[in-house]
Amino acid sequence: MNTIPEWISEKLLGTLDPQDEASLRQWMEEHPENRKLAEELQQKAFLEGQAEIYAAIDTERAYGKIRKQIRRNENRIRFRNITAIAAASAVLIAVGAWMWGSRSLNPTPQAELILPGTRTATLLTDESVVVSLEGDDPGLAGVEGISLLDGNSGISYVDQTGQSSPEPPAQEIRYNTLMVPRGGKYCVVLSDGTEVHLNSQSELRFPVQFTGTERRVFLTGEAYFNVERDPEKPFIVEISSGAEVSVLGTRFNVRDYREEPQQVVTLEQGRVAYETFTGKVDLEAGEQLIAEENGSVTKQPVDTELFTSWKQGLFAFRDIRLEELLTNMSRWYDIEIVWHDPSLKEILFSGRIYDYHDFHSVIRMLEATGNNRFHIDGRIIHVYQ
Amino acid sequence: MKEYPRIGKSKKSTDEESRFRDLFHQYYQPLVSYADRYLYSLDMAENIVQDLFLKIWESRAEVLGYHNISAYLYQMVHFRCLNHLRDTDKRSAVLETIQSKLEITQTNEYIRQETYRLIMKAVQELPESCRQIFLYTLHGYSAQEIAEKMAISVETVKKQKQIARAKLKEKVYRLLMLIITVSVLAARVFRSIHL
Numbered sequence: 001m002n003t004i005p006e007w008i009s010e011k012l013l014g015t016l017d018p019q020d021e022a023s024l025r026q027w028m029e030e031h032p033e034n035r036k037l038a039e040e041l042q043q044k045a046f047l048e049g050q051a052e053i054y055a056a057i058d059t060e061r062a063y064g065k066i067r068k069q070i071r072r073n074e075n076r077i078r079f080r081n082i083t084a085i086a087a088a089s090a091v092l093i094a095v096g097a098w099m100w101g102s103r104s105l106n107p108t109p110q111a112e113l114i115l116p117g118t119r120t121a122t123l124l125t126d127e128s129v130v131v132s133l134e135g136d137d138p139g140l141a142g143v144e145g146i147s148l149l150d151g152n153s154g155i156s157y158v159d160q161t162g163q164s165s166p167e168p169p170a171q172e173i174r175y176n177t178l179m180v181p182r183g184g185k186y187c188v189v190l191s192d193g194t195e196v197h198l199n200s201q202s203e204l205r206f207p208v209q210f211t212g213t214e215r216r217v218f219l220t221g222e223a224y225f226n227v228e229r230d231p232e233k234p235f236i237v238e239i240s241s242g243a244e245v246s247v248l249g250t251r252f253n254v255r256d257y258r259e260e261p262q263q264v265v266t267l268e269q270g271r272v273a274y275e276t277f278t279g280k281v282d283l284e285a286g287e288q289l290i291a292e293e294n295g296s297v298t299k300q301p302v303d304t305e306l307f308t309s310w311k312q313g314l315f316a317f318r319d320i321r322l323e324e325l326l327t328n329m330s331r332w333y334d335i336e337i338v339w340h341d342p343s344l345k346e347i348l349f350s351g352r353i354y355d356y357h358d359f360h361s362v363i364r365m366l367e368a369t370g371n372n373r374f375h376i377d378g379r380i381i382h383v384y385q
Numbered sequence: 386m387k388e389y390p391r392i393g394k395s396k397k398s399t400d401e402e403s404r405f406r407d408l409f410h411q412y413y414q415p416l417v418s419y420a421d422r423y424l425y426s427l428d429m430a431e432n433i434v435q436d437l438f439l440k441i442w443e444s445r446a447e448v449l450g451y452h453n454i455s456a457y458l459y460q461m462v463h464f465r466c467l468n469h470l471r472d473t474d475k476r477s478a479v480l481e482t483i484q485s486k487l488e489i490t491q492t493n494e495y496i497r498q499e500t501y502r503l504i505m506k507a508v509q510e511l512p513e514s515c516r517q518i519f520l521y522t523l524h525g526y527s528a529q530e531i532a533e534k535m536a537i538s539v540e541t542v543k544k545q546k547q548i549a550r551a552k553l554k555e556k557v558y559r560l561l562m563l564i565i566t567v568s569v570l571a572a573r574v575f576r577s578i579h580l
């Protein structure tokens with residue numbers, strides 16, 4: 001349904017070019033419903049019906065009304081501030097009077113909008129310099145060899161000067177750690193060109209420059225790797241309990257949150273090996289490996305997009321349990337979930353939601369499809385029937 | 386469009402305000418008309434859309450930056466209507482009919498409202514001399530009938546119709562590239578926010 005409203009409107013206006021005309025005709029043939037709709041829209045009755053409805057809707061009056069409402073809301077905030085100042089002064093005069101006054105003036109607290117997360121992270125360099133990576137101008141000035149990616153969505157360690165500096169001796173390996181908080185996502189391009197997307201509440205420790213015979217990084221939480229191919233130096237992701245994922249060059253997702261009982265590796269392309277102290281499992285493209293706490297390891301084919309789309313800002317899920325869905329979202333929206341009825345955790349959901357929606361819109365979508373209701377109390381979300 | 390005193394003072398807030406006002410004026414009627422198809426009550430539909438715009442104002446910095454605000458607006462109205470129906474306990478009855486054909490109804494209604502909005506937008510941008518004539522044409526009146534209705538000559542009607550077509554074509558070509566990019570995005574976002 002790409003340009004359908006445009007096509008039909010242009011058809012009516014007489015400005016539709018032949019190519020779009022053909023596309024419109026094709027769309028109409030796809031489904032009898034489509035044909036019916038397109039024909040209806042080109043009829044006098046439709047235009048007249050719409051004109052009649054429009055005539056009954058007074059845009060200017062409505063705009064005046066909501067402007068008044070906006071002013072009232074904004075004055076209320078101002079009033080609240082004035083009340084606070086007045087109250088503070090009153091403290092100096094009589095604490096008792098203030099207690100009484102504030103109680104009677106106390107405005108009802110408004111529900112705060114739960115906004116989505118942002119591109120944010122904290123960088124810890126080996127000199128223990130802490131850099132907060134947020135907004136347009138993160139304080140990277142003092143840190144050598146790091147540049148900011150487009151749109152401030154991440155940082156890069158790729159040497160911009162073009163001259164490769166000599167490999168430092170092994171004992172001089174310098175490590176940096178990138179920490180992404182709840183409500184954040186961030187991207188880092190390592191010195192070999194490997195791209196790592198870090199999800200909320202995740203941490204990656206990596207050498208500023210790779211030396212020696214391997215490229216080894218350390219992960220907690222979730223990250224998507226697009227590894228620059230280098231058959232000479234395998235790329236190794238070390239996760240908790242000494243498990244390792246090693247590759248030569250490919251794209252894959254690793255998920256190992258402390259509070260979740262399993263480790264999940266999803267392979268989009270190429271081959272990876274998952275290795276623990278007890279054994280090694282090879283993974284093919286399109287496969288997912290789940291390692292449980294008790295040591296059992298299983299493999300299954302999956303639709304990898306469902307496990308990697310987070311890096312493009314999309315929550316995609318198919319028959320996912322509500323609990324799992326909300327756990328993922330709670331990291332991005334930085335919220336806590338309270339279950340008033342544990343059976344609700346098992347409801348299955350399918351769908352796609354972009355991560356730039358505020359949480360209220362997400363709730364509206366969930367409520368529209370399920371039997372569950374949500375109550376928002378600050379950053380705590382109550383789920384009940 | 387009427388001039389309103391500014392709400393805010395800074396340059397940024399004036400800019401946001403005028404974009405908010407444009408958004409409101411472009412979409413208020415289509416969205417109310419869309420909501421009315423769910424609620425069968427213009428009053429309720431107006432309330433829901435006004436309420437949505439109040440919310441948008443509160444998070445305007447973010448919402449005004451959305452790639453595809455059109456799909457977002459229709460989607461939000463859709464959910465608000467469903468919520469309203471549920472809260473007033475008409476949900477079960479109405480949803481019987483809506484939800485079984487939820488996707489197709491929602492999509493058709495979106496196409497319906499957007500088509501009309503785009504037509505009216507194009508017509509409104511025509512010079513005044515040919516606007517009314519073109520509107521009559523759209524409604525299927527012949528040149529002869531229009532000439533009679535407006536008490537002008539058939540020649541004038543034909544000439545103004547030609548001018549209108551030329552103006553529209555000119556505009557369409559200029560906008561073509563932009564429209565294609567925007568609407569491809571629109572379709573994608575619109576589809577992906579179906580749950």
